[in-house]
Amino acid sequence: MSLPPIRLVASIVAAGVCALYAVVTVTLGQHVTARVAYARAAHEALSVARIARTGTVRPPLTVAPLLSMGSVVRVRTELERTYGRAVGRIGVVDRTLILGSGRHRAVVVPYKDADEWDIAGAVALGADVLRGVWTLSLIAGLAAMLACAQGVLAARRLAAGDAAGGHLSAAGACVALLLGSSVVIVRARLEILVASTAIGAASDGIRRLDPTAVPLPSQALATIGIFLVALAAVAAVLASVWMSSARRGWTHRRETWTAWTFLAPSALHMTVFTVIPLLFTLWVSFHDWDLLRDRKPFVGLANYREMIADPVFWTALKNTAIYALYVPVTMLLALGAALLLNRPMRGIRVLRAMVFIPTVVSFAAIAIVWQWMFNADYGLLNYILRSVGLNGVDWLGNPSTALLAVMIVSAWIQIGYQMIVYLAGLQGIPTTLYEAATLDGASRWQRFTRITVPLLRPTSVYLFVTGVIWSFQVFTLVYVMTEGGPVHSTDVLVYRIYQNAWEFRRMGYASAMSWFLFALLLALTITQWRILNRRVEHAA
Amino acid sequence: MPRKTAASGLLQLGASAAAVAFALVMLLPFLWMLSTSLMNEFEVFSYPPPLVPASPRWQNYPEALSAMPFGRFFVNSAVLALFTVVGQVATGAAAGYAFARFQFAGRSALFAGYLGALMVPAIVLLIPRFLIVDALGGVDTVAGLVSTELVSAWSVFMMRQFFLALPRDMEDAARIDGASEWAVFWHIALPLARPALATLALFAFIDAWKSFLWPLVVTRSMEQRVVEVGVASFHGLYYANWPYQMAAAVTALVPIIVVFLLTQRYFTRGIALTGFK
Numbered sequence: 139m140s141l142p143p144i145r146l147v148a149s150i151v152a153a154g155v156c157a158l159y160a161v162v163t164v165t166l167g168q169h170v171t172a173r174v175a176y177a178r179a180a181h182e183a184l185s186v187a188r189i190a191r192t193g194t195v196r197p198p199l200t201v202a203p204l205l206s207m208g209s210v211v212r213v214r215t216e217l218e219r220t221y222g223r224a225v226g227r228i229g230v231v232d233r234t235l236i237l238g239s240g241r242h243r244a245v246v247v248p249y250k251d252a253d254e255w256d257i258a259g260a261v262a263l264g265a266d267v268l269r270g271v272w273t274l275s276l277i278a279g280l281a282a283m284l285a286c287a288q289g290v291l292a293a294r295r296l297a298a299g300d301a302a303g304g305h306l307s308a309a310g311a312c313v314a315l316l317l318g319s320s321v322v323i324v325r326a327r328l329e330i331l332v333a334s335t336a337i338g339a340a341s342d343g344i345r346r347l348d349p350t351a352v353p354l355p356s357q358a359l360a361t362i363g364i365f366l367v368a369l370a371a372v373a374a375v376l377a378s379v380w381m382s383s384a385r386r387g388w389t390h391r392r393e394t395w396t397a398w399t400f401l402a403p404s405a406l407h408m409t410v411f412t413v414i415p416l417l418f419t420l421w422v423s424f425h426d427w428d429l430l431r432d433r434k435p436f437v438g439l440a441n442y443r444e445m446i447a448d449p450v451f452w453t454a455l456k457n458t459a460i461y462a463l464y465v466p467v468t469m470l471l472a473l474g475a476a477l478l479l480n481r482p483m484r485g486i487r488v489l490r491a492m493v494f495i496p497t498v499v500s501f502a503a504i505a506i507v508w509q510w511m512f513n514a515d516y517g518l519l520n521y522i523l524r525s526v527g528l529n530g531v532d533w534l535g536n537p538s539t540a541l542l543a544v545m546i547v548s549a550w551i552q553i554g555y556q557m558i559v560y561l562a563g564l565q566g567i568p569t570t571l572y573e574a575a576t577l578d579g580a581s582r583w584q585r586f587t588r589i590t591v592p593l594l595r596p597t598s599v600y601l602f603v604t605g606v607i608w609s610f611q612v613f614t615l616v617y618v619m620t621e622g623g624p625v626h627s628t629d630v631l632v633y634r635i636y637q638n639a640w641e642f643r644r645m646g647y648a649s650a651m652s653w654f655l656f657a658l659l660l661a662l663t664i665t666q667w668r669i670l671n672r673r674v675e676h677a678a
Numbered sequence: 679m680p681r682k683t684a685a686s687g688l689l690q691l692g693a694s695a696a697a698v699a700f701a702l703v704m705l706l707p708f709l710w711m712l713s714t715s716l717m718n719e720f721e722v723f724s725y726p727p728p729l730v731p732a733s734p735r736w737q738n739y740p741e742a743l744s745a746m747p748f749g750r751f752f753v754n755s756a757v758l759a760l761f762t763v764v765g766q767v768a769t770g771a772a773a774g775y776a777f778a779r780f781q782f783a784g785r786s787a788l789f790a791g792y793l794g795a796l797m798v799p800a801i802v803l804l805i806p807r808f809l810i811v812d813a814l815g816g817v818d819t820v821a822g823l824v825s826t827e828l829v830s831a832w833s834v835f836m837m838r839q840f841f842l843a844l845p846r847d848m849e850d851a852a853r854i855d856g857a858s859e860w861a862v863f864w865h866i867a868l869p870l871a872r873p874a875l876a877t878l879a880l881f882a883f884i885d886a887w888k889s890f891l892w893p894l895v896v897t898r899s900m901e902q903r904v905v906e907v908g909v910a911s912f913h914g915l916y917y918a919n920w921p922y923q924m925a926a927a928v929t930a931l932v933p934i935i936v937v938f939l940l941t942q943r944y945f946t947r948g949i950a951l952t953g954f955k
């Protein structure tokens with residue numbers, strides 16, 4: 139009797155796992171969709187309650203036990219048992235009431251008794267999105283693991299010539315897959331049933347409502363669709379990797395498998411929180427995307443056109459570019475500090491630490507301290523200026539000095555970091571070079587300009603480009619110290635993006651600007667690579 | 679050549695003095711902050727500004743800190759930092775090890791992807807990450823706050839560089855003795871990587887503690903704010919009371935400065951080791 143080849147068994151198991159995965163993905167998607175609709179119904183009910191403001195409906199039951207009952211059907215049965223008679227659905231004229239706040243918000247839908255007169259009870263719908271998904275995932279995961287284990291066992295037994303045991307294990311794998319998927323499907327169906335009943339109950343109360351007037355908790359469907367596509371993409375990548383490793387033999391496959399298990403957490407996270415967002419924000423930038431409105435119409439390039447026509451955007455871009463000028467100035471200071479602190483001296487480590495501290499501390503607190511330093515009447519800075527005979531300046535109140543003030547703080551923060559990098563660079567220069575130059579009669583200045591500066595050039599290029607990239611992302615200082623003012627004099631790109639997205643609720647426009655910023659920074663990074671690579675080629 | 683030595687000695691002395699003066703100037707805002715934090719509410723509005731408080735008013739601290747739930751802020755920041763450190767160290771070590779040690783299908787493509795992610799500035803991801811976390815119901819929750827910070831391409835890259843430089847003799851020996859890949863990683867490679875892991879954890883901690891924009895947008899209620907954002911909103915609330923604000927700033931800065939002073943040598947070494955932060 140010929141044994142089924144190991145590869146065939148492995149493929150069957152792999153196909154089964156993929157099928158289970160697909161089932162889980164689809165049912166999870168349905169489940170999540172239902173949950174979102176459920177939450178939306180709850181939110182709309184909340185709006186009804188706000189608009190109607192009756193306040194006369196008193197639910198006879200408290201929210202917590204209702205929530206713990208979970209399903210509408212069971213709550214209704216419970217009510218009927220309590221009141222000893224049938225309860226009817228809520229009518230159009232009745233109101234929906236909201237209890238609780240924050241994450242534990244619940245909608246309470248009043249139920250009338252049989253003669254449609256008294257309020258007999260209430261049904262609470264928890265607006266708790268995604269509850270229960272974890273159980274589903276757990277079941278699916280356990281089934282998949284069981285199936286995999288059985289599949290491996292089957293392969294091993296078949297390889298060892300134990301045909302009966304192999305077939306038994308293969309059958310076990312199939313059973314595990316079947317059971318797993320059916321449990322998942324049944325459970326998801328039940329959840330969806332419950333959710334749709336709940337939505338029916340809640341939406342009865344909102345017929346008179348203008349849907350466009352209802353702010354929603356979130357625009358979820360598109361995002362969740364993308365999330366699922368991401369998962370599917372990861373699965374596809376894994377499958378193709380698996381297939382392509384087939385021709386290189388079993389050990390290579392095993393190594394691939396091991397490597398991917400090491401990589402899976404970070405790769406999945408990268409997909410969901412880096413790759414997808416990058417594309418998603420491009421998608422958002424083509425829409426008029428208001429977080430609180432249900433409709434997010436496609437507007438094409440309108441956001442980009444508006445950006446180009448927006449004078450405030452250009453002001454912000456100009457300010458950001460001017461702000462970046464602090465980088466070269468700080469580099470000069472940092473080089474000076476590095477030279478000063480690159481000598482054997484008692485307490486040198488303490489001094490270096492003192493210079494480095496501003497780099498590690500948090501920006502918000504620092505920004506507050508500096509705002510006090512810059513105070514026009516009572517600040518330390520103006521006191522020092524006046525005591526040496528100069529006039530005080532209204533640093534943050536004057537449009538012509540506010541950006542300069544922010545640049546001063548940034549210089550103060552960055553100088554320690556740049557100094558440490560320069561110190562590392564200085565210590566990498568062989569002392570023999572200096573000794574040889576001294577023997578040849580080179581002066582201190584000549585040694586500096588002919589040896590130190592050229593050999594530090596890669597360090598300088600690195601510091602300059604990363605500094606500029608960093609400076610294009612300045613936010614906290616501006617947010618705390620000036621809020622972009624006075625009259626947009628410290629308005630920078632990231633502050634523009636933040637304000638548009640979270641204060642003006644214009645996510646689409648903000649996304650367009652962030653894509654512009656991304657392109658800009660990408661160009662800078664590529665330039666940096668070019669410069670550094672050219673340097674390396676020259677050196678080689 | 680006695681004259682030249684004297685001149686050189688003088689130059690050395692001058693340089694030392696300049697170094698000390700420079701370091702003191704750098705420290706000035708901190709000293710001014712400490713001094714103001716102990717002043718009377720009205721004492722600060724006098725000219726010339728008093729450099730030290732007439733009589734230190736220690737009550738500023740309890741008063742300022744009880745005006746907002748600062749204890750809660752610190753817990754939130756600590757939770758964020760803890761998850762960030764654990765997440766980034768764990769995933770960074772595992773992924774970096776895989777890239778450095780295994781020949782597997784999809785390696786170069788995946789690594790190119792990680793390098794690409796390294797170049798994406800955080801601000802570009804801010805809006806979509808917020809929308810995704812919002813869609814998953816994570817806005818204003820701890821889970822939403824920490825979820826995006828668990829992995830960084832930077833930590834993967836750094837750990838890969840470290841493992842590439844690490845000799846693999848001991849791992850091979852363990853493999854010959856029949857250890858599984860996970861055992862080799864867990865019992866051999868990770869203990870050897872301890873210094874790199876410490877540096878990575880330190881940088882992750884500082885970054886998490888300093889992060890501002892993401893916690894600002896993803897948290898809404900006072901109970902979910904982190905220290906950084908809390909201090910900023912305190913600033914908006916007690917705008918005219920500088921001693922209170924300085925007391926809050928001191929409180930926010932103390933933990934991170936203590937951490938820095940305790941781990942100072944890791945910093946310099948980390949910057950040198952990783953080819954800059």
